[in-house]
Amino acid sequence: MTTARDLRDASTKVLRDCVIHGYPIDPDSLAGWVYRGTSLGLPDVVAKLTWKTFQKTFHRDPSTGKLIGWNVRLEQDGIDAPSRPKTKRGRPVTEWNYEVISPEGVPMPEGFDRGLIIDYSRAANPPGVVRFMKDPLVALSEGSADELLGVSYAVVAGRTMETPTYFTLEREHPIDYVPHDHPRGAASISPLSLTRVERGWAEELFSAIVPTGGDEGLLAFMSADRETFWRCFDESTAPLVRAGLRPMVHTLTFLPLVSGFRKPFFALSEDERERFLQHASKSRAYFVRQSLVTLKTLACFAYFDDPRVRARYDATPPPGAP
């Protein structure tokens, strides 16, 4: 039985043979897992300029049922060092979004149809090479998806072009982070959705409307996981509602400028925020009141999605409860 470790120094020919003679993969056995990836077959200089290790994820999108995923950039601590994701603003850096599909009907070099296809063209990726790439993926052992082997090839104008880029994947741990702009999310994010800056303003408002984390003993709003909420909101709400959120956020963010505070909401102190919200809640302007009610509802949706908050209220029964 060939293992991922056995293939670290294998030649391109051996790697290609392994792909052609690899074993099928049950897609359900991938779903929900993060795999540690190791690039193979690249000259050392190329590996040093790019990366030797990375992570690939496999996530069953609950709204479409599709198996999707994304790469996670790792700090290059060494081929045997523990995985340490690169982060930006406290979140793992993700890239190379994809959908995992069966090989039927996919143009590919002969013999690359043993397992599954990681298809980058079916996900939202920035313009460039990535959109032409596909990775056939096979299991190294029959009936086990713990160690996998993949290779990249490009499809341009219907023609396939193999590359020397091989990689192994080793099952690492269950998925612990789903980015807001994961493949389907990114594809469905329209100009109607808030930009990152606007979302930051919205969250400043949310955390002031629901300023938990004080004497009352509840989890602080900003400590709650809001990613699922934003993903659901961007993917599932009516376009009109998504479009309507922007003017609401802008109104409540900049209204303090002309309401005696002379600063936008995000620049207010905690006491000023409190005073502004009380003022807005009694506004004679329907739109201001309605904006506050809407943002309060969304803040509650976001806050109460966090399992720790739900557990505090005994609102999530344990699995298998009668």
Place this chain on the structure above:
Amino acid sequence: MSRLVTTDGREVRARHSIETDVVIVGSGPAGATVARSLSLAGARVIVLEEGNEARPEDFAASGVRAMASLYRDMGTSIAFGNVSMPYLQGRVVGGTSVVNGAISWQLPKAILDDWAAADPALADALPYDTVAAAEARIEERLHVHATKERIAGPKNLLLARGAEALGVAHRPIRRNVRGCIGEGRCLQGCPHGNKLSMDLTFLPDAVAHGARIFGGMRVDRVMTEKDRAVGVSGITAGGAPFEVRARRAVVLAASAIQTPCILRRSGLTHGPVGDGLSAHPGVSITGRFDESVKSWRGATQGHEVTGYRGEGLKLEALGFDVSILASRVPGVGRDFARRLAELDHYAVWGAALRAEGRGRVRPGPSRPIVSYSLTKQDVLKARRAVRVLGDVMLAAGATEVYPGVPGFDPVVTTRARMAAFEESGSLAASDYAMSMTHMFGTAKMGSDRGTSVVRPDFRHHVVDRLYVADSSVFPGNLGVNPQIAIMALADVCAARITRVD
């Protein structure tokens, strides 16, 4: 548990074409009923559902996740008018029956009599005995029974206590559940399969008799040839166009919002299609009790006050996920955070209004455009509803109630102030936070081709072999929860289709 759908539209990425005897658009109470009846009668039936199949074991507890996966547009569909109201529709195999409160009411005879008085042809088409017999069969299959006290939970028992104290008629709600343990998750889909929704009852019955259920298939148009319906076309969730051709009948059962849009997109604009939308707008208020209520537990909607039905009001205890309950608790900022720490002391009760208001539905670029406005009489009714809800809450022992209507006391602690609210509370529709449930009347049934869309036998006035089986055909609203009535009329529709054959 085996899957219901035989074809999952998410996986269909190439043009798809198929033939059958009867194609039914929509898998909610109306579509499932027609599918079951016709399958039992031996017809080859295909049911097309825009949503996907979801199994109880997959239902999320979190409000936002459940709404994202089971509701159309995550429950953010809005009807615009003198007050903007969200309306909720399930988008899943089984339709709204998967996410409703399981409330079961038979069609009141007085309503049928009103319909017959307005159009005598309906008396022949919908004899009370026939409708009642269908309801009895349906209720037996759905195990409809009164909510048991041991699973009702405090929010329902407090409503009973308040109504009793005021001497107003009330009763446990009859629901289509079996083995309910009062977990309060009906609106997120029962994770135990104890709510007998269509995906667990009528659709499996239909499948057992040969019907096929296609999920992830959005129907856009009815295909016609020489004034005869020959099938439907649309697009799969995988992005491929599809056609289902039907030799015997096309049945629209996609709801009073979607059905008129399909008709209009198909160029079938005969009659008042999309006009005459009626509904049960709902208003609710929040109250605080010294005792722990834990409103997210207990039968989701297990008790109702029927004593105001003569006024067009029906009061119900409401059970929500904690996220929605929290959003209904008054305040923002630090005061709100303090209230969240004692969220278990808050309850929300609602009133459904048998409103006079009318609206209309038109297909929009990507979503139906729904307009609906309350009449002055409806606003008076909403104000009255807030008052009586407050009364019952205070009589039940609430220490504070929050009418939530601008211009009046934010907190009320006495029935005298609630009475004052009915005298001086706002009469601006937009001052009331309302939501719309139970839509009807957008493809009305009647004998007059000019004022109705389908005939008394559910057939389209102009296009042969095209039937409408959902609440679009109802001439008006009912004042009670309509699931059983919708299913009973759909059963009558199925009998008509069988008879025509």
